[in-house]
Amino acid sequence: MDLLSLRYFRAVARHQHISRAAEELRVAQPSVSRTILRLESELGIPLFDRHGRRIRLNEHGAAFLHRVERALAELEDARREMTDAAGAGPGRVAVAAETLLQLAGVLAAFRAHRPGVDVRLFQAPVDSMRRHLRSAEVDFALASQPLGGPGLCSAELLREEVLLAVPPGHRLAGRERVAVAELADEEFVSTRTGHWQRALLERLFAREGITPRVAFEGDEAAATPELIRAGLGIGLMPAVARRTLGERSPVAWSRLDAAADCHRTLTLVWRENAYLSPAALDFRRLAMESFMPDAS
The missing domain is CATH 3.40.190.10 (Periplasmic binding protein-like II)
Known part of the structure; x- marks a missing residue:
């Protein structure tokens, strides 16, 4: 079981569609299909229910996905932590929000405080934000409706x-x-x-x-x-x-x-025990100061 197989599986599980997963991964569709079949053979159990050309994640696949996302998120945290320790560049902060307009003030303050940091924004509904957080694609989610669950921390901003x-x-x-x-x-x-x-x-x-x-x-x-x-x-x-x-x-x-x-209720959400770079910690502080001026 290698990392490439796990990443292919995560993409297929998200899209529940081989072709769309292949497009995201930028690889040929047959390569994705073969990788998923090989992974299922190695595990000894089907991860998807197949109906003609349609596939759906089954209960075993859902359980496996939960652990795969945790494992890949930990590896991504480790990679970023080592990159920051090596001093390779000014860093990166990724944020998901339902509307990007509410981020304008925070981003302006952050850019002035940390020029050069790569800021990545994702506009997404709450279910997608939860997925982005679990997979460590984003450091924070700015949610206007409840976004809780195991392994998530939050701070009410407004x-x-x-x-x-x-x-x-x-x-x-x-x-x-x-x-x-x-x-x-x-x-x-x-x-x-x-x-x-x-x-x-x-x-x-x-x-x-x-x-x-x-x-x-x-x-x-x-x-x-x-x-x-x-x-x-x-x-x-x-x-x-x-x-x-x-x-x-x-x-x-x-x-x-x-x-x-x-x-x-506007809430800032992040993963519990996730690695947050110095840039990400500054973003969280500035967000809390922007919406809650009395926050320390």
Whole structure:
């Protein structure tokens, strides 16, 4: 069992597709297929269920993947630790976030403090961020919804209310408060399933026993105000958006009666016992100072 076989297996397990894994690995598809078959033969058990040309990770494969990701992450930590010890270059910091806009201030401060450090950003929903962390592809995840689990540490950076945004002239424009039940027949502009705005919307509606009508969905929450202004629907936006847009806001804002539960919690997450380079430690400190000015 060599490292190449384990890396091939991890790619196939993630994609559940030989061709896509081969594209990621930049190798020929037959090479990937042969490697997986050889690995299964060596282990003495199938790791995938096969139905024609389709493959699915089975329970044995899932258990094996968990340990493979831990092993490869440890090796990546070791490689980076030795590289830093040797003084080979200014280092690297990798961060995953649902939206990169919220990282702008932290990155500016970090770049000024540590010029030359290679900063890698991944835009991803919460499930992908968890995978990036487990495999040591990123040092940190900046999550707007719960991202916990065994082997993960976190620090809450920010907690803010989420508001209802509607187009000017809408029947709810000018209302100070709106009940969730009043929105049952409204069409929403939201992010795709997996992002925090969509998860919050569905959770609030589920408590009322109704399902939100999502007319337009995408991956970039920053476009939501303009889509709402255009009359394509209403939506949920964090309070920071109202402060950022200020007087030029293209939408009208209201609070939801469920305000106690209608909030976003921004959390910085990293792997427990993971190797964090001096650059990564500085990034964590600056992130906490940026969002929590009183943090030490």
